[in-house]
Amino acid sequence: MQALARRAAAPIFALALFSSAALIFVLQPLFGRMVTPLLGGSPAVWNTSMAFFQAALLVGYLYAHLLARVRDLRVQAVVHAIVLLAAWLVLPVHVTNALGAPSSEHPALWLVGVLALSVGAPFAAASATAPLLQAWYARTGRADAHDPYYLYAASNLGSFIGLLAYPALIEPLLGAQAQSSAWTAGYLLVAAMVVLCAGMAVSANDGAPAPVKTDAAPDAGAVTWRERLYWMAAAAVPSALSLGVTLHISTDVASAPMLWVIPLALYLATFVIAFARGSEKLIGSTLFIHPFALALLLASYYASGNWTFSVAGILAGFFFSALICHLALAQSRPDASRLTEFYLYVSLGGVLGGAFAALLAPVIFNNVYEYPLALAAACLFRPRAQNDMPRLMDASVAAAVMIAVLFVILNVRTAVIDSVIIVGALGAACSMVAAGWGDERRPAPFRYAFLGAAAVHAAIVIWIAFHLDAIFVRSIVEGSGQLEIQQPWGLVLIGSSMLVLMFVVHGTTQNRREGDSPIADFACGAALPTLLFLIMQVLVGARLTPQLLVTVGILLCAFGVFFNRGRPIVMAAVVLTSFVVIFLEDARGARIITQERSFFGVLRTRVMDDPSDPAVPPLRILLHGTTIHGAQLAAPGLTRLPLTYYHPRTALGEAILAGLSTGDSSNMALIGLGAGSSACLTRPDDRLTIFEIDPAVVRLAAEPGGDFTYVPECQPNARIVLGDARLRIAEEPNGEFDVIVVDAFSSDAIPAHLLTAEAIQTYLDKTSDRGIVVLHLSNRNLALVSEAARVARDIGAFTQYRISDRFEQPYVSYYGGLAASVMIVAKSPEIMSRLALPSGGWRAFEAPEGPGWTDDYINVPRALWEGLSGAENCRIYPWLRECGGEPAAQETPAAPTDPTQQ
Incomplete structure (x- = not known):
């Protein structure tokens, strides 16, 4: 009997873990589907529900951790069977009426209370199955019992399949009441499988209490608080990020399970990949793809008019960011003797990340700022690495900062040409700094030529800035605005910009020698986008719009993300800078007199003025998320x-x-x-x-x-x-x-x-x-x-x-x-x-x-x-x-x- 139990343990345990995980992750969109109509269909219903489910998961993991400390497996099995039976008493799944009608003033608190009374007990009991069964498997005496973590992949695979099955099969084919009845039947089936696994674990040891099998040294199980905090952080970041992504894509389409489960399914897929055997082989390729995925995400976030492209890019960036964190988490997992403790802290991290995104962020932020913050935080879990182009790394950071400066100026001076010239003057000053602080070991003719070209370029830009209206002539041709630059100023400006640009590019692509100061590299980077924008202004004219500027700016920021992939902190800073550019462009051209965030979304009132014509009355526009919800002329009689x-x-x-x-x-x-x-x-x-x-x-x-x-x-x-x-x-x-x-x-x-x-x-x-x-x-x-x-x-x-x-x-x-x-x-x-x-x-x-x-x-x-x-x-x-x-x-x-x- 003992041999049979040990041989059959792997597939039975894997099936039980798969089924229980699928069950609890079907419950999340199912109950969200039931309760969302009571709160106006707000996408925040899902985020608040997710935060609650993560807390219930933590309760389940804490219970499993404490129960696993009981030495006798038979006692563990009996206790868990009683808990499963007690949780069954609140089924079938329904929205309780105990708390009365929904609250518009405190909807999140009302929702958390309803979740706790309606599905808290069965969810927590079922979620305890994953760590508990793995702890039991570690006591089966099998040859692979020392490393039961691969069963976590089976658990997350079940979660992944359950989530995808809900929008693809369950929701289109079954009504809400039929789904509730089916879930109750599934709960009983999973409970029976858990009891079977307990029996096999006991039989595998002839009924005697068995220690965890481990190949580790006696002191290998010691865990420090630094490690625990690392587990929590690596779990918290993707948890918060998944809620930020879900809120972003569901706000503009529909608050529906189909859109809720896609980010969560990808989140679980990263768990499956990270905890699968041989996952360490994927670290290199993931680290390489991650910067490209982030660049695609930035472009998709800005180009949100094309929903399919936007969502695909955002989900790709989210997937690889979450995978970075979970691979780091998997590589830091402890010996199997600390398995339930590991899952407890991972769950606690998930709760903290989810609570921050769903409950705290709407209170402390007036926009969805937790989303870029979580993306940047994910970069911090990349390992540090050497780069053979340190000059280009520093230059790309300075370029991203200068792009943000441009959009700050654009928000003060709405005319594109004014902003480009001002930023061009700043770039000219930076190019002179770069020439003056350059590598003294370079040939003197090169250094003096760079300095002379930078000085001439600065003089040209300053002259143009003081004679802007005479050099750039605005006109209207066939109803569209035209902008022409008087010659020879256009050719002169392009010539000086191109000449300085060659020096800048050459300087940033050279090897940095020991003792070289990075000041010149930062100055070159700051000058680079300003030179490009000046050339574009001459060539494109009136067609140089803020949208085109932000497109080029995001592209340059993407280069900054890629070149700094070996410097996690700097990479995170460039990601945040990219979002600063996007947010500044979004606020450009209008005054925001009100911006507040509630459970139901982000509200903004923008005021559009025409400074060139005081007779034009201000126009106030109400935006909810990204969509206009009305406008009004603020003038008597209108x-x-x-x-x-x-x-x-x-x-x-x-x-x-x-x-x-x-x-x-x-x-x-x-x-x-x-x-x-x-x-x-x-x-x-x-x-x-x-x-x-x-x-x-x-x-x-x-x-x-x-x-x-x-x-x-x-x-x-x-x-x-x-x-x-x-x-x-x-x-x-x-x-x-x-x-x-x-x-x-x-x-x-x-x-x-x-x-x-x-x-x-x-x-x-x-x-x-x-x-x-x-x-x-x-x-x-x-x-x-x-x-x-x-x-x-x-x-x-x-x-x-x-x-x-x-x-x-x-x-x-x-x-x-x-x-x-x-x-x-x-x-x-x-x-x-x-x-x-x-x-x-x-x-x-x-x-x-x-x-x-x-x-x-x-x-x-x-x-x-x-x-x-x-x-x-x-x-x-x-x-x-x-x-x-x-x-x-x-x-x-x-x-x-x-x-x-x-």
Whole structure:
């Protein structure tokens, strides 16, 4: 029996670890799917849930660590069986009602309490399986029992498979209740497998307590606090980074399990790779690829308009950053006798990293700064290495700093040419420093030629700076701005810049000899980007935009990341500098008068002025994440003009006005406040009820002293209901509203639970005999028009759909009217026929095949695929050539995914 137990232990233990890990990591998106609708669909629900699950994992690991200290395996098995049985008593998985309705003021605390009462016990009990079974395996007496860490790879592989199975199979095929029942059955199966493993461990030693088998020396198990802190740090950084990445990509698409699990799955994949046998062979290649992945991440973060490219690059950078940390963690693991202690501190590090990103960062930061901080921290786990180009290393750091200086100047002086000339003067001064502090062992003609060229270049740049308007002539040709430099100044500036550039490049590519000062290398690096920007200014002229400058700047920063790959601290500093450039460019051209962060996202109010024309009124723009949520002209007589999506000429403005005009006075419900623009579409006799979940939005747009005055000016008596609109509007009397506008967004992501069959049926129940529901469906990535049409078909509602093009307005350019994709839903065709819709583009939208969304079934992968593949675009514009039709004679309106990202 003993021999059989030892032979069968490996596959049975591996299967049990695989299954238990898959089970607990299916629970995370499953419960997130259940609780997200109660908190407005905020992406922060997942991050807070992850922080809780990491804490529950720590509890499980602590329990396993203490239980493993019991010498008798039979006692361990009995205790663990009792714990598993006790945790089963809270199943099936459900959201407890013990804490009452969700809290808008303290949503994170409410969510943590609900998680603890609903799934805390079974999750902690199941998570203890991984370290406990490995500790039992170390006592089986097998030849490989001294190194059970490879079973950790099986555990993480199970987590990885479970996470991928959820969006790919479980969520599309099973409703939430069926998922809960299936998880309960899986829990019982895993509990039985754990009991079987306990029996095998006991049988392998004929029932006698067995010590851990180890090949190590007697004192090899000693662990220092420095090692423990290293384990914690190596686990905390990728944990925080995974939450930062998840928040970034889910904010602009949808708060849905499909997007939650991808970063977590990659995070677990790095664990699998790092703790697999032979992983040390991957260290070299990972260290080499990591800088390239970071460079791709920086480019992807900035070029976020292309969602597919952006997410792919961001995930690649995240994967290799996490792998760097986990490989370092795996290489530092102790002897098997300290196995449960190792996992305990790894889990504690994960908790600290997750708590920092999910709970502390939203309190201390007003933007998602924890993301670049975690990326930079991951660089610190690279080993130090020698580089044969030390001059280029120092120069690349100075170049990155000078690029950041350029964008600081751009934020002070908005004209590109002014900033380039100022930075060019700084670079000219740096080139003279480089020439003066150069290697004295070089030939004197070279040193004097460098100094002379730098002095001439400095004189030319200073002369141009004092005669800027005479040398650079601005003009408008056929409606576009032109910038011409008077000759021979253009040729002279290019000549001096090219000459100094050759000296700079030559100096930074030479070998550094002992005793050489690095001052000249830093000065050369600082001069390098300024020379490039001056040459570009002459050659490109007015086409040299801040966007082009930041593109070149990020490229130079990427070189800095690569050249300093052997200096972890410097590499981390260059990564942070790159993000400083991106953040400065994002803030350029406008004053940010408000920026705050809450559980529901980052809110900013930007003010755009035209310094060249004082008559142009300031324009205030509300941004949630990266998406415009309204704008207002801050000038007397213009403050009541709705802009962006809410102008009366947009599809959204038309639908609201048509619904309000069916009676002498109307009662309107607005789900999602934004800047409050819709309030000024109402008449004085109309009534307005606003459902808003974020108290910060109410302070900005509805209360006296806020940044926007639409509501105080047009509907000062508006009733504001704080909380999730889906729950709050259900409390209203049936037939109460004549118009219900569903305009709730979290950045560009519409909470899916507001578009299910039950949700839209609730809205219709609350409408009067002449009432309509107006759905604002503008989105960059999801095929929400098709999903709304499916839901309307399933509940027997009647619809009209239109997408309006973007247009310009005086003072506000294209902010006058943004492209709006809108669907009107009504109980009967008679209600629809009474609407006075001035545009002729309204039509019935035929629902495609497939079941519509319900509270039990939300298929976000389908919506994302149909949005990115162009399937919905062809349903809206079937006459397009790429859709198999012939282009219409009239101009095609803007696509529903027309981005409004700033």
